[in-house]
Amino acid sequence: MPKLRWLSHSCFWLEAGGKKILIDPFLSGNPLARENPEMLRPDYILLTHGHGDHLGDGLAIAKSSGATIVAPNELAVYCNRQGATVHPMHIGGGWDFDFGRVKLTIAHHGSGGGDDGTLYLGNPCGFLVFSEGKTIYHAGDTGVFYDMKLIGEMHPVDVALLPIGDNFTMGPADAVKAVELLAPKTVIPMHYDTFGLIKQDPHAFAAEARKKGAKVVVLEVGGEYEF
Ligand code: NI
Ligand code: MN
Numbered sequence: 001m002p003k004l005r006w007l008s009h010s011c012f013w014l015e016a017g018g019k020k021i022l023i024d025p026f027l028s029g030n031p032l033a034r035e036n037p038e039m040l041r042p043d044y045i046l047l048t049h050g051h052g053d054h055l056g057d058g059l060a061i062a063k064s065s066g067a068t069i070v071a072p073n074e075l076a077v078y079c080n081r082q083g084a085t086v087h088p089m090h091i092g093g094g095w096d097f098d099f100g101r102v103k104l105t106i107a108h109h110g111s112g113g114g115d116d117g118t119l120y121l122g123n124p125c126g127f128l129v130f131s132e133g134k135t136i137y138h139a140g141d142t143g144v145f146y147d148m149k150l151i152g153e154m155h156p157v158d159v160a161l162l163p164i165g166d167n168f169t170m171g172p173a174d175a176v177k178a179v180e181l182l183a184p185k186t187v188i189p190m191h192y193d194t195f196g197l198i199k200q201d202p203h204a205f206a207a208e209a210r211k212k213g214a215k216v217v218v219l220e221v222g223g224e225y226e227f
Pocket of ligand 2: 141168
């Protein structure tokens, strides 16, 4: 059974298909994170976009662990130039890895990097991960979009990881609409409470999202969900 551990913000540690997969590893400078990035030894690092709160410690962990970074092409090329092993992909594309399949979805957001966040690093993405007969959707940073319905129709989602923070991404009300469109079995909210601009009550979101027929799991930082 795949296992997810929430390391706070949009960062998850996924164990699936016999591999360890780290998604959006924002740990240094993250007031909620408890994990020491130097202790993490993933096999893969999935990056949804180049913003500091997603790329995070990705380069350092990739270099210390030898993990392969999986990211949209421009971000992958950037990481490769910084010395990381990368597997470039792009929106709509899938690839069969040794733990399962990864497919990139759209995300409506930015992806600037560099010192002031204006270095062009391509488009942001979401990830579909198919492993052990289960489908996980990490939406990345995005507003709600109607094609979430298409994602759910083509790839019935077991666990959807959705931002609810508002301000930079969809907020709770729009995330409830996302749950309606995706129709996932289970939803785990993310990208909230890390800093003041994205303070939210995940339990209020959960109460509304449950009305759409989904199971909602609100994880504590460090909390795990097996499915
Ligand atoms: Ni972002
Ligand atoms: Mn973000």
